[in-house]
Amino acid sequence: MSNDATHYTQTVHTPTEVLNQEAYPPLVVKTYPGAPRHPLPWPPERSGHRLGKMLADLGGITRSQWLTPLDKLPFTDSFEAIPDSDPLQWLVTRRPTPSGGARYSAEWYVIAGPDSEVPTGVHYYDPARHALVMLRAGDYRHWVASRPAATVLVQTNVFWRLAAKYGEMYYRLVCLEAGIQVAQALVVGGDQNATARLCFPDVDVTELLGLDPKEEGVHAVIELVPPVPATYGGPSLAPYPLAAGAHSSVLAQSRPGPEPLPAALVEPPAEPAEVAEVAERIRLPHAEVDLLAGTRTRHAAMRGFNGETMSMTTLATILTGYGRQQPWDLPANPVELYCVIADVTGIRPGAYRYLPDEHQLELVAEGDPRQQLREAALAALPQQGARTANVWLLPVGDGEALEERFGARWYRVQQAAGGAALHRACLAAASIGVASRIQNDVLTHRLDTWFGLEGRKRSLLVAQFGTEHPAGLRPEFRLTW
Numbered sequence: 001m002s003n004d005a006t007h008y009t010q011t012v013h014t015p016t017e018v019l020n021q022e023a024y025p026p027l028v029v030k031t032y033p034g035a036p037r038h039p040l041p042w043p044p045e046r047s048g049h050r051l052g053k054m055l056a057d058l059g060g061i062t063r064s065q066w067l068t069p070l071d072k073l074p075f076t077d078s079f080e081a082i083p084d085s086d087p088l089q090w091l092v093t094r095r096p097t098p099s100g101g102a103r104y105s106a107e108w109y110v111i112a113g114p115d116s117e118v119p120t121g122v123h124y125y126d127p128a129r130h131a132l133v134m135l136r137a138g139d140y141r142h143w144v145a146s147r148p149a150a151t152v153l154v155q156t157n158v159f160w161r162l163a164a165k166y167g168e169m170y171y172r173l174v175c176l177e178a179g180i181q182v183a184q185a186l187v188v189g190g191d192q193n194a195t196a197r198l199c200f201p202d203v204d205v206t207e208l209l210g211l212d213p214k215e216e217g218v219h220a221v222i223e224l225v226p227p228v229p230a231t232y233g234g235p236s237l238a239p240y241p242l243a244a245g246a247h248s249s250v251l252a253q254s255r256p257g258p259e260p261l262p263a264a265l266v267e268p269p270a271e272p273a274e275v276a277e278v279a280e281r282i283r284l285p286h287a288e289v290d291l292l293a294g295t296r297t298r299h300a301a302m303r304g305f306n307g308e309t310m311s312m313t314t315l316a317t318i319l320t321g322y323g324r325q326q327p328w329d330l331p332a333n334p335v336e337l338y339c340v341i342a343d344v345t346g347i348r349p350g351a352y353r354y355l356p357d358e359h360q361l362e363l364v365a366e367g368d369p370r371q372q373l374r375e376a377a378l379a380a381l382p383q384q385g386a387r388t389a390n391v392w393l394l395p396v397g398d399g400e401a402l403e404e405r406f407g408a409r410w411y412r413v414q415q416a417a418g419g420a421a422l423h424r425a426c427l428a429a430a431s432i433g434v435a436s437r438i439q440n441d442v443l444t445h446r447l448d449t450w451f452g453l454e455g456r457k458r459s460l461l462v463a464q465f466g467t468e469h470p471a472g473l474r475p476e477f478r479l480t481w
């Protein structure tokens with residue numbers, strides 16, 4: 001068993017003390033003084049510049065809000081947290097993707113070839129100026145691409161931004177946020193045939209970007225192959241399935257999909273005593289999901305939820321996003337998709353596992369979900385969510401199966417898959433006007449016994465879903481659209 005990551009998961013469940021607080025600069029964007037800059041067209045959504053729009057949709061500074069320190073009360077539960085330096089108000093800039101404590105560890109780099117919409121070279125995406133900063137001239141795609149990509153994006157995370165707030169817990173958050181970034185990239189890069197890799201030669205890519213691997217981790221690579229002009233499609237070949245089968249088996253051999261996980265992860269979970277012999281299954285209504293639409297309005301609910309009952313169709317939409325397959329180098333279902341249901345029409349409260357292929361819920365534990373969550377929630381806001389959210393989603397990773405498949409990379413892959421699943425669910429929810437909030441101040445491991453998890457299976461993170469509390473909506477100024 002690889003040990004540093006295992007020890008880390010067993011030891012770090014909450015933020016740890018930040019010893020050298022004053023050492024951290026307040027900046028959450030990088031600068032490269034003196035390096036040549038290539039401006040991207042503004043506003044991104046009107047320019048027809050696909051790459052510029054994609055970068056804004058990933059890491060751009062796209063939203064601003066005026067908040068007052070009173071907005072902090074649900075997080076701190078105390079007026080003591082109001083800063084003496086600026087007790088009245090402050091401007092908060094936000095991005096399309098969520099980040100723990102709005103610390104925005106994520107960065108994007110662009111490896112452009114001659115067919116990219118920007119000069120060939122290695123660039124840093126500067127979100128403050130919506131510009132590319134050229135770090136190297138020349139075509140370096142062969143160091144990062146696994147297929148004939150016109151452009152490759154590299155996702156990195158600056159460790160200290162999260163360490164400044166969460167101490168040792170920064171690494172957990174960094175890995176989760178990498179998954180969130182990847183999920184967003186696959187949605188907003190859909191028109192460029194985006195695919196993602198989480199397994200790649202990290203050291204080479206780190207060197208190419210000129211990063212210090214102790215300070216900034218390279219977590220994912222996104223390959224873009226924009227379509228060529230359309231041609232005449234021809235009639236359907238569906239009447240000739242035998243010929244199609246013979247042809248497609250050659251294609252499958254030419255680019256094999258990811259190996260399946262070892263059996264431990266795909267076996268059904270052990271049933272706790274109070275669950276009936278044959279686990280109860282609930283068939284969900286079919287739901288269409290538009291994750292791209294969700295990227296326009298997703299935000300973290302500021303004041304929790306109002307406690308209105310959720311319909312089964314709404315739940316089905318959220319779960320469809322949660323379980324949607326991704327074009328990436330991970331096997332199908334790298335995490336299991338647990339959820340806790342408190343108040344959804346037609347579904348008995350309890351803990352369930354969502355089975356995406358069957359689009360069904362399987363009961364894993366009965367009992368009062370609100371009580372279970374109250375005991376696990378650390379801060380006032382998740383406590384409020386324990387009372388008023390309808391559904392909590394908790395992806396579960398099996399450390400043993402993932403380590404067997406990915407070696408030392410298992411932890412990173414597991415967290416990324418969990419973060420990606422939750423983000424897809426948040427986008428699905430946003431697309432139908434349902435509010436959500438990812439919360440790391442819930443001790444999810446306290447729910448694992450209730451779920452009946454065994455071996456090295458652990459729940460990774462929680463997101464709460466419901467109708468937004470009317471006091472939660474803050475006027476928000478869209479900076480780009």
Ligand SMILES: Cc1cc2nc3c(=O)[nH]c(=O)nc-3n(C[C@H](O)[C@H](O)[C@H](O)COP(=O)(O)O)c2cc1C
Pocket residue numbers: 075094095096097098099100101102173176177180298299300301381437438439440441442
């Ligand atoms: C990995 C992760 C952990 C988070 N943990 C918490 C949390 O513990 N408590 C909380 O109130 N919000 C949490 N959030 C939500 C962020 O505070 C929120 O995403 C951020 O303030 C940006 O706002 P936005 O999501 O509206 O864009 C978390 C978000 C992420 C991605």
